[in-house]
Amino acid sequence: MQPGAFRAILVTKGRKTGKEHAVWLRAVSYDNMVYFSRRNEHSDWLKNALVNHTVRVEWDNRSHSGVASLVTDRVLAQKISELKYPGEERAQEVRIVLQIRLDDMNNG
Template identity: 50%
Template sequence: MEIKEKLFRPILITKGRKTSREHRVMLRAVNHNGKIYFSRHRPDGDWFQNALVNPLVKIQYNNSMLIGNAKLVTDEKLNEEISNLKYPGEERSKEKRVAIEITLQAN
């Protein structure tokens, strides 16, 4: 399955860094340059920390399950670009955020 939308709301499934159980959360995601991005204000959220510790993640969307590898986005310009794409025309697009980048595995 290929995701065509630039902005969409999938369920991100991570493996708990403490419990090893699946952790599911619906988030706003950005599809940009063949990668999927999730962001937040601070890196303290469970899903964010889980993805950094256990980078193999799943994305559930439109009755499909995608698998990918997560990594921290360290490029500040890319973080800004993701924020602008996530919140187009909104004031909060200017807020500093942290993001993870998901590289999907081939089907």
């Protein structure tokens, strides 16, 4: 998968209900990982993924399971913003970045 932004569905497990929660988001592929980001922590998908780390990411009519974690490396978080918003001012904003290590990314 080439580095850059694309549209994907992130499926999390509700931290309160336990039900699946699916949302369309702009994702970023970089260094064999998929990333999602927010300006702040006020989103159900982010809160869910931080409580229940097992998630699914769907794009190109394929579903990929993976494990979510928060990015703490500020340099990496900045790189993801630049890939997500190339040439835009908001690429310089400090964002909360969630990384997904997909189980099958290295298997084709």
